[in-house]
Amino acid sequence: MKPIPEMHPFDVHFHVGAHKTATTYLQWTLRNNSELLSQNNIKYFGPQDMRHPNFSIKDCFEFQNDETKTPEEMSYPTKLMIFSDENMLKSVQDKNHTGHPSFYPHRTEVLTDFLQSFSGRKVRVFLGIRDTAGFFASYYSQKLVAGHVGSFDVFRKKSAFDDARWSDVVKSFLKFQDIDEIIVWQYENYMQVLPLILGKLLNEEIGKQIRILSEPLHVGLSEKAIQVILAEKQEKGKVTREFTRQVRENYPKSRRHPAPVLWTSSEMRGSHRRYEADVKEISCLDKVTLLNV
Numbered sequence: 001m002k003p004i005p006e007m008h009p010f011d012v013h014f015h016v017g018a019h020k021t022a023t024t025y026l027q028w029t030l031r032n033n034s035e036l037l038s039q040n041n042i043k044y045f046g047p048q049d050m051r052h053p054n055f056s057i058k059d060c061f062e063f064q065n066d067e068t069k070t071p072e073e074m075s076y077p078t079k080l081m082i083f084s085d086e087n088m089l090k091s092v093q094d095k096n097h098t099g100h101p102s103f104y105p106h107r108t109e110v111l112t113d114f115l116q117s118f119s120g121r122k123v124r125v126f127l128g129i130r131d132t133a134g135f136f137a138s139y140y141s142q143k144l145v146a147g148h149v150g151s152f153d154v155f156r157k158k159s160a161f162d163d164a165r166w167s168d169v170v171k172s173f174l175k176f177q178d179i180d181e182i183i184v185w186q187y188e189n190y191m192q193v194l195p196l197i198l199g200k201l202l203n204e205e206i207g208k209q210i211r212i213l214s215e216p217l218h219v220g221l222s223e224k225a226i227q228v229i230l231a232e233k234q235e236k237g238k239v240t241r242e243f244t245r246q247v248r249e250n251y252p253k254s255r256r257h258p259a260p261v262l263w264t265s266s267e268m269r270g271s272h273r274r275y276e277a278d279v280k281e282i283s284c285l286d287k288v289t290l291l292n293v
Contacts, residue, residue, distance in 0.1 A: 010078050011122045013201055014111065017086030018104075018169075020138040021128030021187040024217045026197070027084050033210050040206055041079040050085045057117045082201065083114065089169075092139055093160040101160040108172050115178045123179050126201060129166040129279070130187035133271035136161050137262045141221040145244045149233040152262050165274070167281045170288060184282055185291040192293040200291070221248055222257035 017023050027046045030037065037044050049055060060081060090106040115123065130138075140155050166184075173182055183200050185193045198207035221229075225247045232247075233239045251257045263271070283290040 009121075011080045011124070012114075012118045013080065013082045013124045013126060014088065014114065015082065015084035015126040015201065016088040016107075016111065018089060018128055018130070018135075018166075019086045019092055020135050020142065021130050022190050022216070023084070023086045023128065025190075025213060026194075028217065029198075029210060029212050030082065030084065032213070036206065036209055037082075037202075040202075041077050042082065042202065042206075043078050043080070044082045044084070047085045047087070050083065051087065057114070080202070088114075100163075101158060103160040103164040104169055107169055108175075111173070111176070115176055119178055121178075124181045124183060124200070125173050125179055126183045126197070127166075127170065127173075128185055128187050128190070129282075131271055131275040132161055132164045133263050133268050134187070135164070137260070138220050140262065141226070142218075144221060144226065144229050145241070145248060147239055147241045147244060149229055149239045149244075151230065152260075156262075161271075165278055167278050167285075170282050170285060174285065174287060180287065182285075182288045183291060184288060186279065189293060193291050196291045196293070200289070219253055220259070222251045222253040223260035224257045225251040226260050 015023070015026065030044050031046055031048075034044065043060065045060060088110045089104050090109060091104070093101045093103055094105045111125070136156075136159055140152055143149075143155070170182055170184065173179055183197070185197055194212065195207060198210050201207070202210070228247050228251065229239055229244055232243060253259050279290070282288055
């Protein structure tokens with residue numbers, strides 16, 4: 001075995017989501033290229049690792065039983081560690097002290113714990129964002145699939161839709177001095193910007209070698225699927241996950257079964273205006289790189 005250097009530099013990248021921005025697609029892409037990552041001394045930890053009840057920071061290092069080793073020594077010869085889990089942002093919304101729903105109110109809690117373990121490393125945070133109308137529509141579909149069934153009107157009234165600002169999320173990350181760069185991209189042009197994401201997340205050379213998935217994942221619910229799920233809830237009083245997932249397969253979004261129209265035209269226009277202003281503000285922030293094709 002080669003002697004372990006006293007200090008071995010390695011970078012740390014946190015892909016924190018967000019939810020409903022093709023996060024699972026990127027995670028499966030990285031997982032399917034695990035051999036390539038390993039060959040290049042890149043350690044990848046996804047949801048299947050980070051959500052394990054026994055997962056801890058020590059699991060990220062080799063020689064974890066030797067408490068005399070520093071993180072740099074234990075990680076050798078790792079050059080890069082990537083952590084990817086949208087649950088690092090915790091809940092999408094929660095009521096604040098005034099009873100009003102707040103957007104990602106606990107977004108920095110998990111990152112705070114991780115940064116304490118990687119102090120002094122070069123740290124980048126990666127975040128996908130999305131027009132809030134599309135984001136909350138997709139989040140509503142996710143809640144239905146999970147068996148939390150209710151009308152969209154009720155969901156809308158309890159949501160943080162009107163006050164959701166991605167710039168606030170990014171600014172909260174900028175408060176951490178240990179974060180060197182925050183890389184942001186828009187879900188709306190995801191496939192076009194994916195090569196840039198991979199180039200930043202890995203490096204350009206390795207990014208070009210990545211085999212991407214041929215089909216999207218978790219495409220959401222069609223209008224027909226939502227109608228069937230709501231009807232089942234009204235008739236039987238409850239809906240199982242098995243039922244909602246089967247309905248999603250039976251009525252996939254397509255020309256025959258189009259996506260639902262959940263927002264009014266006025267709400268859509270307002271969301272788009274806020275999103276454009278939000279993206280512009282993010283692009284002007286220090287230490288933030290907004291990826292564009």
